[in-house]
Amino acid sequence: MRATYMYGAGDVRVIDVPDPKIEEPTDAVVRIVAACVCGSDLHPYRSMPGSGKGTPMGHEFVGVVEETGSVVSGVQTGDLVIAPFAWQDNTCEFCREGFQTSCRHGGFWAAGGIGGGQAEAVRVPLADGTLVKAPVGEDSALMPSLLTLSDVFATGHHAAVRAGVNQRTTVTVIGDGAVGLLAVLSARRLGAERIILMGRHKTRTDLGLEFGATEVVAERGEEGIAKVLELTGGDGTHTVLECVGHKPAYEQALGVARVGGVISRVGVPQYDDGDIGWNLFGRNLTLTGGPAPVRHYIDELLPDVLRGAINPGKVFDRTVPLEQTPDGYRAMDDRDALKVLIQL
Amino acid sequence: MRATYMYGAGDVRVIDVPDPKIEEPTDAVVRIVAACVCGSDLHPYRSMPGSGKGTPMGHEFVGVVEETGSVVSGVQTGDLVIAPFAWQDNTCEFCREGFQTSCRHGGFWAAGGIGGGQAEAVRVPLADGTLVKAPVGEDSALMPSLLTLSDVFATGHHAAVRAGVNQRTTVTVIGDGAVGLLAVLSARRLGAERIILMGRHKTRTDLGLEFGATEVVAERGEEGIAKVLELTGGDGTHTVLECVGHKPAYEQALGVARVGGVISRVGVPQYDDGDIGWNLFGRNLTLTGGPAPVRHYIDELLPDVLRGAINPGKVFDRTVPLEQTPDGYRAMDDRDALKVLIQL
CATH class of the missing domain: 3.90.180.10 (Medium-chain alcohol dehydrogenases, catalytic domain)
Known part of the structure; x- marks a missing residue:
C-alpha cells in the first residue's frame, strides 16, 4: 500500500x-x-x-x-x-x-x-x-x-473543558490555527458569551467570528496583551485557551488572564521552562491542559x-x-x- | 509603642x-x-x-x-x-x-x-x-x-481546596513547616483518607501524623519521588500540596503527581522559571495555588x-x-x- x-x-x-x-x-x-x-x-x-x-x-x-x-x-x-x-x-x-x-x-x-x-x-x-x-x-x-x-475539534473542546468555560466565563483564545478556531467553537458551544480571539490571519479569524468569537485581537506580545486588557477593563478574561504551543503564546496567556483565572494549554509545548513565579502565583492563576x-x-x-x-x-x-x-x-x-x- | x-x-x-x-x-x-x-x-x-x-x-x-x-x-x-x-x-x-x-x-x-x-x-x-x-x-x-x-491554617486549607481534595483523592503534602502540617490537617478535614507527608524533621512529621498523615516520606529529591511512587504502585497521588516555595519542591511535586492530577502551591515561589513542558503537559497535570x-x-x-x-x-x-x-x-x-x- x-x-x-x-x-x-x-x-x-x-x-x-x-x-x-x-x-x-x-x-x-x-x-x-x-x-x-x-x-x-x-x-x-x-x-x-x-x-x-x-x-x-x-x-x-x-x-x-x-x-x-x-x-x-x-x-x-x-x-x-x-x-x-x-x-x-x-x-x-x-x-x-x-x-x-x-x-x-x-x-x-x-x-x-x-x-x-x-x-x-x-x-x-x-x-x-x-x-x-x-x-x-x-x-x-x-x-x-x-x-x-x-x-482538532476534540482538542479545542479539551482546552475549553479544562479551563472550566461556561456562560459566566469570559474567554481569550490564543491562536488562529484549526485548534484555536475550534476552541472558539467549543467555548461557544459550552455557553461562553464573550470570546476574544487572538490571531492575525483575517481569513482565519473571520472563520473564528463565524464560530462564535465576539472580538478579534490581531496584535501579539505586549501589544496584544494591552489590547485584551483594554477590552476587559484592565482585568483580562477568566479563561485563556492557549492553542499554539510556543512560549510567547504562554507569556501572552499569562498577560491576559484575570485574577483567579485559568490558562488551559492544548498546543504541545515546544519549550520546557516557563514563568511560574509570582506572575502566575500572585493572582491565583491555574495552569492546566494537556493532550486531549x-x-x-x-x-x-x-x-x-x-x-x-x-x-x-x-x-x-x-x-x-x-x-x-x-x-x-x-x-x-x-x-x-x-x-x-x-x-x- | x-x-x-x-x-x-x-x-x-x-x-x-x-x-x-x-x-x-x-x-x-x-x-x-x-x-x-x-x-x-x-x-x-x-x-x-x-x-x-x-x-x-x-x-x-x-x-x-x-x-x-x-x-x-x-x-x-x-x-x-x-x-x-x-x-x-x-x-x-x-x-x-x-x-x-x-x-x-x-x-x-x-x-x-x-x-x-x-x-x-x-x-x-x-x-x-x-x-x-x-x-x-x-x-x-x-x-x-x-x-x-x-x-497558616487558611493557607494549608487553600492548598487543599485549590487541589480539589476530597475523600476520593490521594494526597502528597510537600513540606513539614507549619503550612505543610496544616495542609495535612486541611486535607484530612476535607475527607482525604490517604495523605503522604514529605518531611524529614521527626518531631514535625509526628505532628503531621497526629493531624492525619497516613505515611511519612523523609527522603527528598529523586529518592523521595521514588518512595512516593513505590507507595502508590508507581502512579503518584491525585493531588500534591506544595507548601515550601523552593524550586526543588516544585520538581518533587511534578515527580509525584498522578496522571490528571493537581499540583497546588501555597509556598510563595522563590523562583520564576520552572518546568512546564511535557513533564507537566503530557500527563494533563494542573498547576494551581497562590496567596490564600x-x-x-x-x-x-x-x-x-x-x-x-x-x-x-x-x-x-x-x-x-x-x-x-x-x-x-x-x-x-x-x-x-x-x-x-x-x-x-
Whole structure:
C-alpha cells in the first residue's frame, strides 16, 4: 500500500510499504477514507534531522473496518469509524478517569511499529477501546466534520473543558490555527458569551467570528496583551485557551488572564521552562491542559456533528489526494492552507 | 509603642515607633494580643540587603479593637478580632469571587504606610472587610488556634481546596513547616483518607501524623519521588500540596503527581522559571495555588476551631514576649522552633 513518511525537515514522501495486517486478537485493520495534516506535524516538518529511514506520519483519520481480530466485538467489517489521535483500551483506571492519552496500555500512531494515518490503511491496536462507529456512509458530506473529532475539534473542546468555560466565563483564545478556531467553537458551544480571539490571519479569524468569537485581537506580545486588557477593563478574561504551543503564546496567556483565572494549554509545548513565579502565583492563576483524551469526548461531540448543529469541518480549506500529501504539508507550512484534508 | 522591624538579613529589632491612629473613616486601630513569625518572614531574614531604614514585620495577629473610624460598623471597640494576612474591602468583584488577596482596594501589612503585626498595635485599613470577630475573650485557650486562621491554617486549607481534595483523592503534602502540617490537617478535614507527608524533621512529621498523615516520606529529591511512587504502585497521588516555595519542591511535586492530577502551591515561589513542558503537559497535570484568600475561609474554619474539633494551634511550639521577637526569628531560622507565637 501507499503511505506517507517523513525523512527530515521539509522532506515528506508517499512510498510503498507492506499492507498492515492483524497481529493481535484485539487489532483491527482500517482502510482509510479521509485523513489530514496536523499543525503538530509541522513541528518535525520544520526541525526533523535528515534520516535515511523515515518515519510514518498522520494521527487523524476516518476509515472503514476491513478486518478485525478474534476478540474484537465493538466494531465489525464495513463499519465507518473515527480514530482518536491516540489508541487505548478505554477500560484502565486512567481511561475511566477521562485521561485516555495516558492509557496504561495505549500509545500513539506512527510509533512503536504502528503505522500513521496518512496512508491507505492502518493496523489499529485495541480496536474496541479506540474506534468509534459513525452511523453514516463513506460518501457522507459530514466527513470533514467527523474527521475533526480525531483531533482538532476534540482538542479545542479539551482546552475549553479544562479551563472550566461556561456562560459566566469570559474567554481569550490564543491562536488562529484549526485548534484555536475550534476552541472558539467549543467555548461557544459550552455557553461562553464573550470570546476574544487572538490571531492575525483575517481569513482565519473571520472563520473564528463565524464560530462564535465576539472580538478579534490581531496584535501579539505586549501589544496584544494591552489590547485584551483594554477590552476587559484592565482585568483580562477568566479563561485563556492557549492553542499554539510556543512560549510567547504562554507569556501572552499569562498577560491576559484575570485574577483567579485559568490558562488551559492544548498546543504541545515546544519549550520546557516557563514563568511560574509570582506572575502566575500572585493572582491565583491555574495552569492546566494537556493532550486531549479524544476518545472521552467523541460520544459527547458526535451527536452535534451528526445533526448538523455545528460544522467544525469548515477548518479544512484544501483537499488533496494521498499522493499529493507533500503538497499539503507545504501549503500548511506556507500558511497557504489552514488545514489540509487528504481524501482517499 | 513597640514594634518589630527588620534592617537586613539576620537583623531584627524591636523599636519605638509612633502609636497608630485612625487615618481613614474605614480604619480601626487594633491592640495586638497575639502575633507570630511566619515561614515567609524567613526569606528576607536570610536575604534582605542591609538598610538603615528598616521595614515593619508581621502579618498574622489576633487583637482587640481599640478604636474605629466613623463608618466602621462590623466591629466595635472591645471586640476580639482575627486579621487575615491581607486586608481587603471584601466587597469588590475579586473578593466576591473568593480572591481577597487580589482585592481591588486591598493590600498587605507592613507595606505602604501600614504597620506590621509583630507590634503592640496596628492601624487596620478597611476594617469591615478585613477583621473577623471571634466570640471569645483575650485569655482564651483557643488563642493559638485562632491565630493560625490569620495565615497558616487558611493557607494549608487553600492548598487543599485549590487541589480539589476530597475523600476520593490521594494526597502528597510537600513540606513539614507549619503550612505543610496544616495542609495535612486541611486535607484530612476535607475527607482525604490517604495523605503522604514529605518531611524529614521527626518531631514535625509526628505532628503531621497526629493531624492525619497516613505515611511519612523523609527522603527528598529523586529518592523521595521514588518512595512516593513505590507507595502508590508507581502512579503518584491525585493531588500534591506544595507548601515550601523552593524550586526543588516544585520538581518533587511534578515527580509525584498522578496522571490528571493537581499540583497546588501555597509556598510563595522563590523562583520564576520552572518546568512546564511535557513533564507537566503530557500527563494533563494542573498547576494551581497562590496567596490564600484567608478572609474567604475564616467563616468556614472558625466554627471547627471554636468547638475544638481541630487544634491547628499545635503548630506553635514556642512562645516569646514581643521584646524577644528577634530570638523567635533565630529559633525558627535554626529550625529550633517550628512556629513562634508572640504573646503580648
